[in-house]
Amino acid sequence: MDMMLTMDLQAAMIAHLSWKSKLTDFFYGVENLTAADVPDHNTCDFGKWLNSRGRKDLSSLPDTVRMDALHKDVHDTIRMMVNMSEEKRKTPEGKQVLQSFKDKCDQFINLLESMEREIKRG
Numbered sequence: 143m144d145m146m147l148t149m150d151l152q153a154a155m156i157a158h159l160s161w162k163s164k165l166t167d168f169f170y171g172v173e174n175l176t177a178a179d180v181p182d183h184n185t186c187d188f189g190k191w192l193n194s195r196g197r198k199d200l201s202s203l204p205d206t207v208r209m210d211a212l213h214k215d216v217h218d219t220i221r222m223m224v225n226m227s228e229e230k231r232k233t234p235e236g237k238q239v240l241q242s243f244k245d246k247c248d249q250f251i252n253l254l255e256s257m258e259r260e261i262k263r264g
Contacts, residue, residue, distance in 0.1 A: 151258045157186070158250055161216075180221050180224055216250050219246060223239060
């Protein structure tokens with residue numbers, strides 16, 4: 143078992159759960175966010191790790207390609223939501239986008255957890 147690799151995956155889970163909470167707060171007007179506050183999937187801490195050594199460390203796992211696509215999708219959805227007007231966020235369509243984001247975030251976290259279990263199994 144690679145302890146550093148599992149710690150990196152756990153850090154990514156925590157960071158993305160934090161974004162889930164932060165974006166929900168933003169959506170309901172509790173938190174202020176701008177597009178400048180949202181890194182893209184390559185410049186967030188996980189993206190930097192992934193592009194430096196993470197992809198190599200995870201190369202033996204079959205879900206790496208799916209993880210990449212889902213990670214990008216989560217970040218693209220965050221950016222879209224931050225750019226959404228407050229008025230649009232209050233509509234059923236806006237609430238559907240928030241739920242879609244939460245679902246994608248949950249899928250991403252579940253995928254990272256699954257990858258972590260695979261690593262621990264060796």
